[in-house]
Amino acid sequence: MGEKVLMKGNEALAEAAIRAGCRYFFGYPITPQNEVPEYMSRRLPEVGGVFVQAESEVAASNMIYGAACAGARVMTSSSSPGISLMQEALSYIAGAELPCVVANIVRGGPGLGGIQPAQSDYLQATKGGGHGDYHLFVFGPGSVQEIVDITMEAFEIADRYRNPVMILSDGVLGQMMEPVEFPDHYEPGNIPKPWATTGAKGRPRNIITSLELDPVKLEQHNIALAEKYKKASQELTRHEEYMTEDADVVVVAYGTTARVARAAVDRARKAGVKAGLFRPISLYPFPSGALFDLATRAGAFLTVEMSMGQMVEDVRLAVNGTRPVHFYGRAGGMIPTTREVYGEICKVVEGRV
Amino acid sequence: MRKVFGRPNALTSAPTHYCPGCTHGIIHRVVAEVIDELGVLDRTIGIAPVGCAVLAYDYFNCDMIEASHGRAPAVATGVKRVLPDRVVFTYQGDGDLASIGMGEIVHAAARGENITVIFVNNTVYGMTGGQMAPTTVPGQRTTTSQSGRDISTAGYPIKVCELLATLGGAAYIARVSTTSPANVARAKRAVKKAFQTQLAGDGFAMVEFLSSCPTTWGMTPREALKWIDEHLEPYFPLGEFVSRGRAS
Numbered sequence: 001m002g003e004k005v006l007m008k009g010n011e012a013l014a015e016a017a018i019r020a021g022c023r024y025f026f027g028y029p030i031t032p033q034n035e036v037p038e039y040m041s042r043r044l045p046e047v048g049g050v051f052v053q054a055e056s057e058v059a060a061s062n063m064i065y066g067a068a069c070a071g072a073r074v075m076t077s078s079s080s081p082g083i084s085l086m087q088e089a090l091s092y093i094a095g096a097e098l099p100c101v102v103a104n105i106v107r108g109g110p111g112l113g114g115i116q117p118a119q120s121d122y123l124q125a126t127k128g129g130g131h132g133d134y135h136l137f138v139f140g141p142g143s144v145q146e147i148v149d150i151t152m153e154a155f156e157i158a159d160r161y162r163n164p165v166m167i168l169s170d171g172v173l174g175q176m177m178e179p180v181e182f183p184d185h186y187e188p189g190n191i192p193k194p195w196a197t198t199g200a201k202g203r204p205r206n207i208i209t210s211l212e213l214d215p216v217k218l219e220q221h222n223i224a225l226a227e228k229y230k231k232a233s234q235e236l237t238r239h240e241e242y243m244t245e246d247a248d249v250v251v252v253a254y255g256t257t258a259r260v261a262r263a264a265v266d267r268a269r270k271a272g273v274k275a276g277l278f279r280p281i282s283l284y285p286f287p288s289g290a291l292f293d294l295a296t297r298a299g300a301f302l303t304v305e306m307s308m309g310q311m312v313e314d315v316r317l318a319v320n321g322t323r324p325v326h327f328y329g330r331a332g333g334m335i336p337t338t339r340e341v342y343g344e345i346c347k348v349v350e351g352r353v
Numbered sequence: 354m355r356k357v358f359g360r361p362n363a364l365t366s367a368p369t370h371y372c373p374g375c376t377h378g379i380i381h382r383v384v385a386e387v388i389d390e391l392g393v394l395d396r397t398i399g400i401a402p403v404g405c406a407v408l409a410y411d412y413f414n415c416d417m418i419e420a421s422h423g424r425a426p427a428v429a430t431g432v433k434r435v436l437p438d439r440v441v442f443t444y445q446g447d448g449d450l451a452s453i454g455m456g457e458i459v460h461a462a463a464r465g466e467n468i469t470v471i472f473v474n475n476t477v478y479g480m481t482g483g484q485m486a487p488t489t490v491p492g493q494r495t496t497t498s499q500s501g502r503d504i505s506t507a508g509y510p511i512k513v514c515e516l517l518a519t520l521g522g523a524a525y526i527a528r529v530s531t532t533s534p535a536n537v538a539r540a541k542r543a544v545k546k547a548f549q550t551q552l553a554g555d556g557f558a559m560v561e562f563l564s565s566c567p568t569t570w571g572m573t574p575r576e577a578l579k580w581i582d583e584h585l586e587p588y589f590p591l592g593e594f595v596s597r598g599r600a601s
């Protein structure tokens with residue numbers, strides 16, 4: 001690994017993308033992600049890349065579609081209202097099976113909402129978001145270093161599966177400065193893209209489309225996509241466990257909330273309460289298997305989110321009624337405190353919920 | 354024996370789904386002949402729209418991409434920025450380009466995006482059954498303006514060439530029709546210039562075709578062509594609006 005540098009989450013995300021071989025960025029300003037396009041507009045020309053400030057997120061996401069068709073490593077970033085506008089293109093990109101990376105620096109909603117951190121786009125991100133039967137692969141990093149690692153890997157995953165990958169971050173992770181290391185030498189996977197529309201010189205022509213008017217063929221396409229997601233659920237799920245071995249109560253949280261939850265678990269342990277943390281890192285595919293296994297040992301679960309309860313649906317599905325699943329959420333840009341989460345852990349342990 | 358007439362290499366042998374007498378067919382042929390004459394077929398990438406030309410990717414014999422409704426200029430931007438030495442064109446109807454995709458076309462032109470746009474203006478939404486379009490002329494009957502377009506409630510048709518001609522990034526803008534052999538010849542010259550503009554790296558180029566939709570207009574093909582000359586051309590004058598590239 002290279003030397004440690006102190007970086008903001010958003011800038012680290014941009015730099016990681018460049019290190020991963022991303023040379024094209026199309027985006028539109030929105031708080032709290034502006035550091036990403038600003039960094040890209042400065043850095044990409046230095047490395048022979050292209051930055052385009054699009055006229056809207058609708059256009060930016062369709063530029064991504066075009067650049068992905070041309071075989072490039074390409075990304076965009078935005079925040080909740082902008083991500084909503086990208087859903088059309090993401091559906092087409094997933095339908096046409098093209099690789100790209102999208103970062104959502106989530107802010108509170110609905111509507112224009114606010115600019116403070118939130119996790120209220122979980123369902124939009126993990127369940128498809130746009131029309132049709134498709135999924136993005138979604139990751140929720142919990143530190144600046146993890147933002148770097150996941151962003152770099154996201155391009156490999158996107159190329160390997162020919163599927164868009166979304167990184168869910170927020171204003172806390174985006175603005176936070178932490179020491180990070182970038183790998184000294186990194187060789188992009190260079191997975192061949194014989195399907196790309198680059199001009200048909202010396203080969204049969206390529207067509208990229210998500211249109212299929214024959215329902216038999218369109219069903220086959222949907223089945224093939226479902227098989228891809230199933231394969232991904234075996235290969236891409238990841239999570240982290242902390243003090244779960246003997247836990248009476250396991251907090252389930254990702255990203256910013258997982259940092260708070262971990263501090264609350266430490267506090268509980270000091271007070272003699274057997275608490276643990278299950279931190280999903282892949283949000284789609286969701287680490288359901290690991291969570292189900294844990295349910296054979298853990299007493300109860302407490303899902304903590306910066307939303308009124310979205311990931312908790314996946315936690316309940318994974319635990320499948322074998323253990324109680326409780327929920328604590330703050331919304332609109334409010335961040336749960338260690339004290340609050342500790343209080344909720346105690347309530348679960350004391351059977352007060 | 355010398356072959357004097359045949360299918361351009363830039364068209365596949367697939368029979369098109371266009372209605373009899375629809376001028377989409379002639380426009381395809383004009384574009385394809387130009388691609389052949391410029392010898393760029395194997396480095397051309399075309400972007401099909403949502404509209405009657407949605408299946409253009411089955412007809413143009415080059416790499417093709419199907420875009421979402423109105424977004425072809427953004428998709429073309431993505432392709433061209435990655436592959437600046439390739440030839441990139443979009444093929445779009447008036448609902449696609451001048452309604453849902455107005456933002457994308459205006460900004461592609463403003464940026465001087467080095468692409469070629471073939472704009473097929475038949476003043477209706479052909480594919481969805483002939484609804485009013487942003488280019489439907491005052492008084493024109495469509496399925497959503499059944500007593501004729503009423504400008505007091507539906508506003509005015511948009512003259513796209515005139516609009517885009519105000520933008521610095523537009524290097525070549527022309528309006529043509531295919532209502533006579535002479536007009537087809539003029540149209541072909543314009544399309545050639547629009548591709549040459551791109552090859553010279555001069556910026557954004559667009560050719561608008563006044564096109565017929567005999568099916569939803571409720572006319573015979575011959576009546577439809579006459580209607581273009583008599584009712585559309587006065588509102589949408591033919592000619593070059595911008596020609597400032599090295600290519601011209």
Ligand SMILES: Cc1ncc(C[n+]2csc(CCOP(=O)(O)OP(=O)(O)O)c2C)c(N)n1
Pocket residue numbers: 403404405406422445446447448449450473475477478479480481486
């Ligand atoms: C987002 C979206 N909205 C609406 C449609 C339905 N639609 C399909 S084609 C079309 C109109 C096309 O009209 P035009 O661009 O004028 O082309 P034409 O069919 O006349 O050649 C519409 C509205 C769609 N496919 N996608």
Ligand code: SF4
Pocket residue numbers: 370371372374375376377405475479480565566567568569
């Ligand atoms: S509906 Fe109109 S535009 Fe579409 S193919 Fe038929 S005649 Fe042509």
